[in-house]
Structure formats: structure tokens, C-alpha cells
Amino acid sequence: MTDNYDFLSKLIKKDKIEITTQTSSHSNIENEQYVKEQMQDALFNKIVEDSKKKFSGVRIRNNPTNCYNCHGMTFASRRTGIYDPSEVSKILVEDKYSQIAIEDLIPGDIVVYFATNGDPEHSGIVLSIEKIGSSLVPMIVSKWGITYEVVHSVYDSPYEDLSIEYYRCKL
């Protein structure tokens, strides 16, 4: 095939920068901070409004932003986005996160949602642990993509069919 795909680089302006972020072991963490304005439109606004109804038990903390994602909120103090699953895995190891059981959770621990292939697809910070009947239900704060930060039950989010694990930093 002799096609010319120059248009892929010519038509698109770079809209991201990387900031210096490291693990406690001084390994650089690959990250992307988007500098372009949030690309909202009518359909995006409708979906945001619909999601508030769909997940009615949640509390929204801020306005939508694409400066950071869930992993950027959990692991990089909201300064940037971490999009590569292997970077999250690296942070868990190098920052000495240990997996803990739900019974041992305390506020400040983190939750990571893993896909079936082992990729961390979502993460958040534990705020409290509620007992509903005989079940423990962690309440967490997490960032939902390019929308907002949400306080929600660990089981109530758009990140379905994922395996949930809890971790504590033991640095």
C-alpha cells in the first residue's frame, strides 16, 4: 500500500503537554495534560445531565475538566492525566501499595478497577465505609473521564464488569 498518511500529523495541532511527575523511586510517570479548552457541546451537556439522573445517588464535586483523569486524581494530585495502564501498575509497585481486604479499609485507601486483561481502567480514593445490611459499601471520590469528580458508592458508576481491588500506600 502506498497511501500517504501525512494528513494524520498535518491536520491535527498538538494540544497536550507532559509535566514532570515521578514515583517515590524517581521513575518518571508518563502523563498528558490537555491544554485545549474542554470540548463541550449540547450532546455532551445532555449526557452529563442524564448521568446525574442515571446515577442518582451520587454527589458531584466540581465542573467537568479534561486537565486530569481518574488516575491523575488518585496518583498525581489532580495536576495531569495518567492514561497508560502500565504507568498505574508501576506506581502501585514503586509507591509500595499493598492490596487490602474490604474489611480492613479506612478512609484514604485507594480503589482500583481492573479490566479482565489486568489493565487498571478506573481508580478513586476511599472516603468512608458504610454498612448496609451485612454488606460493606465503600464510598469513594473518583473522576469520571473528562466529566467531573463524583462521590459515589464503589458499585455505582459507569465502570461496570470490572474487578475491584483496594490498596494502601505503605511508604
Added chain:
Amino acid sequence: MNLKLNFENLIERLSFANTPAYLYKHYRQDSSIYKLSQENSTAELIEFLKKALCDVGSISELATVYAILIALTFKKPEEVTDFFVALQNSHLRWADKLAEIYFLNSSIKSVEYSFDLSDDIYTYDLYYEQPKVSIS
């Protein structure tokens, strides 16, 4: 350009995507993207992409770009491998990661050899396959 896509689902998935892997997985499961890939040739999809990239100012337009990219993942590897190699160097948000995921998910399905003994020429073709998706 008026593509028949399920924009409500596509924008919802794009809005909630924390990683390119999430986007790739859910867009591959979207029936309107699969249909787009089946009803258009690789060349037509590339032309759609060129037009879509001229104006990416809203999230709907970005969702359209990603939908066309994912539609291309359903095409035969020999038709799109060069494209995904080029995509790795694009400035498009998440383009490099999506291309990486494409290659990670491609696996050699079979190897076909053909020999022309008279001229001592032989060629071989590699066939790749992306994981199957079920469309309801």
C-alpha cells in the same frame, strides 16, 4: 458528512473514558461502528477521517474521529497496518495508544505460503485477527 452513528452512546463512552483502552473496548462493542466498517471500504473510511479531522472542535466531532478509527480496526490488517503505523506519530489525542492497542490485539491467525519453484520465488502472507465482538 453525515455518518449514521449512535452518538449518544459514543459520546457517553468518550466522556467517561479514563483510558484509551476503555474507549477502544467500548467503541469496538458499538454496533453502529461495526456497521460503518461493514458498509464502507477502507479507502472510504480514510476519506471520512480526513474530512472529520479538518474540524475537531467539539466532543461530538472527536467521537466521530474515534468512531472512524475504530471502524478501521475491523478491516483486514494488510489494508490498515500502514495506517496504524502512521497513526502512532499523530498529534491526535490518544492516537498513539489506540494504535498500540490495535497492534497488541492483532495476532497472527495464519500464514499462507506460495511457491514458484521454477523461478525460485516464494512469498508469504500473514493474516491477523482482532478479537471477535458480538453485535446484538
